[in-house]
Amino acid sequence: QAQLVESGGGLVQAGGSLRLSCKTSGGTFSRYTLAWFRQAPGKAREFIAHISWSGGTTYGADSVKGRFTISRDNAKNTVFLQMNSLNTEDTAVYYCAASTASSNLGIPNKYDYWGQGTQVTIST
Numbered sequence: 199q200a201q202l203v204e205s206g207g208g209l210v211q212a213g214g215s216l217r218l219s220c221k222t223s224g225g226t227f228s229r230y231t232l233a234w235f236r237q238a239p240g241k242a243r244e245f246i247a248h249i250s251w252s253g254g255t256t257y258g259a260d261s262v263k264g265r266f267t268i269s270r271d272n273a274k275n276t277v278f279l280q281m282n283s284l285n286t287e288d289t290a291v292y293y294c295a296a297s298t299a300s301s302n303l304g305i306p307n308k309y310d311y312w313g314q315g316t317q318v319t320i321s322t
Contacts, residue, residue: 200225200311202294207316210284214320218279220294220313227251231297232270232277235306236290236318243293245304249277258304261287284320291315 206218220232233248245258247268257263267280277294293316295309302308 200227200230200296202296202311202313204292204294204313204316207292207318209319209321212285212320212322214284215280215282216284216318218281218292218294218316218318220277220279222275222277222296225296225311227272227275229298230311231299231303232268233295233297233303233309234266234268234277234279234292235295236288236292237315238290241290243306244290245306246279246292248297248303256303281318284318286320286322288318289320290318292318 201224202222204220228251231250234246235243237243247257249255249268249270265283270277294313296311297309299308
């Protein structure tokens with residue numbers, strides 16, 4: 199059974215950058231598509247991006263395209279989310295997730311495993 203642990207969240211000023219990491223263990227890393235979601239208070243969990251074993255990527259919300267980049271290091275069983283030009287609307291808890299599904303990967307219930315989340319807060 200896979201376990202996912204996020205890190206790298208924190209408080210940053212608008213316009214700044216953060217790099218989130220998610221270390222996986224206990225599973226066959228190569229089987230999984232890995233993804234990042236986020237959830238702001240009072241809102242539904244939002245799909246950000248996913249990445250396949252081979253590095254193929256898909257991004258979700260238009261609001262993050264061009265600012266956020268997902269990547270993975272298969273040797274380290276880790277997935278990353280580089281976030282640039284952050285604004286207050288990016289404030290949320292960010293989660294990584296792992297899925298063995300092959301379709302509809304923008305939907306949270308397609309994911310088998312989740313991390314505990316890391317808080318990202320953007321100040322003005």
